[in-house]
Amino acid sequence: MAQKVAIIMAAGQSTRMNTKLPKVLHEVCGRPMLSYVLDACRQAGVDRIIIVVGYGKEQIIDRFGDQADITFVEQKEQKGTGHAVMCCRDELERFKGQTLILCGDAPLIRSETLKTLIEKHEQEKSAATLATTILDNPAGYGRIVRDSYGNIQGIVEHNDCTDQQLQIKEVNPGYFCFETPVLLDALKEIKPNNVKNEYYLTDALHITIATGGKVTAVTAVAPEDAMGVNNRRQLSQASKIMQERIQDKLMDAGVTIVDPPNTWIDVRAQIGQDTVIEPFTYIHGQVSIGTNCRIGPFAFLRNGTQIGDDVVLGVFTEIKNTRLADGVRARHHSYLGDAEIEANSDIGAGALTANFDGQKIQKTKIGPNTFVGPGAVLVAPIEIGPDSHLEPGKVVTQKDLKKG
Template structure:
């Protein structure tokens, strides 16, 4: 298989977002938009990724500095998509292979779509291939113009379309694959002959077509995947689509979600078979939930929480950075933060772990088989031995934990 490089365009400021955060770092269901594009590239077998940065470059570099397959390329002045790829010329000059070019603000991209695009590119031995989509409402997108035989003749931007071309439903969502040689040759020849005085990547595509090289367009992008994010409304819309995907995947794997529109689950969450998620549950971060659990309604699971099998969390229960062992019950109005709760522990209504002393986050460990009465306050750092009983309304500190009675004596 030929070596593959992806160029991801992530330099734009996006004034419509009205933000100080780099646009591609805005989150969709718990992860930055850019993360989804990177995942899709890796799924498709990309060896190296060039991320073109500009506005907010320090934020993006800091977020992904541990990713060894990423090289950051600065576009100091944003002068169009073609110019962004030109900035990568130093890294592409000695490269002989396939170059994917994608937008970093399009998180609905799927790895399978890129695989389809690359397979078609190789099969056709094309100089350039793009994946297109057919939209019921193509407003705002560049139209794909084909000849009578179905061969692509070019891309016409919305503002330049004739009345006839505006009726074309096939659009360019921005999924490109080029052979590196023809791409660099074409980039050397494009000029900023437009109102914005920018270099357009589509002009490079037109030059390759004009040179008689083979260019292919495959209709491979599902309509919902086309949406990029340029404002907060689109961010919300994309997040809803992603949430539907997350929940569909979980339900297909055997998880019951009682009321999907009123449930929010982070894309990083893992949930086991035959677990039931009740309405108004919010699961955020890297959370692991075992099998045969029941969560909610109105439960809140936070990052780094692990629930083993057969755990029940009820109404208005919050768990943060904690491990709840098999068979734990915390049915009502409880907070468990930075705790390890042993097997078959019962946590009564309104009980909490007081895990913050004003300066430090502290740990609570509750032994197997213990009973925590309603309204108990467990002040960390604290270790409750197995099989102990905490009476309702108690305040337990490490100094008094050893004085707790045994549950078997109750």
């Protein structure tokens, strides 16, 4: 099997996002857009990844620089997709395998699509292959031009289309696979002969065809997956689609989500079988929930929370960086932050942990089989032993426990 390298274009500023953050670092369901593209590449068997950076490069390198399979290449001037790939030539010179070229602002990409692209490329023994999609409204996308036999003749960017070509609904969403030597040869010939005066990567396909190379197109990209994110509205749309995927996966695994449109679950969350997620629950960050739990309605679970089995978190409970062991109950209006609560403890309505002393976060530890009365405030740092019973409405400190 041929080695595979992926070039991911992530250099753009995206003025339409109206942001100081690099576009590919904007989050979709808890993770940067670029993370989804990296995952898809790795799951499709890519050995090495080259990220083309430009605007905000320091932030991107800081976020992903610790990943051993990634190399960063800078595109100092924004001269088009072909120019972005040209910047990678030194990294590709000694590589003889396949090069995938993808966009970093396309978080809805699926590894299955990349696998189909690679399989088609290898089956056809093509010099270059692209994955296409069919859109009812193809505005803004490069059109796929085929001959009467269905063979691809090239791609025409939207701004360069004739009126007839604008009627074509098969488009290029930006999924390419090249034999690397073919790509390098084509890059030498690309010229900025277009409306935008840019170097188009799609011209590499035209050059390959003109020199007798075989170019194949496979219609493998679902319409929703083709959407890149160029503004805040599209970011919201991508997040909605990703949220549906996250919840579908959880429901297939045996989780009940009572009202999916009114529930938000981070892609990093893990939820066990037969747990029920009630409406208006918000789960953000790396959160793990065991089996047979009931969460919500109106529950807010934050990063670092670990929940055991058979736990009940009821209306307007907020849990942050806290471990709840099996059988814990917190049914109403409680805040539990930076705490460890052992098995079968019961947190009364409105009880909370005061975890910040004005300077730093402090820990609360509650032993098993403990009852914390309604409205009690536990002032951290505090450690409560097993089988304890705290009165309602009390402000409790470690000193108070020692006095008792």
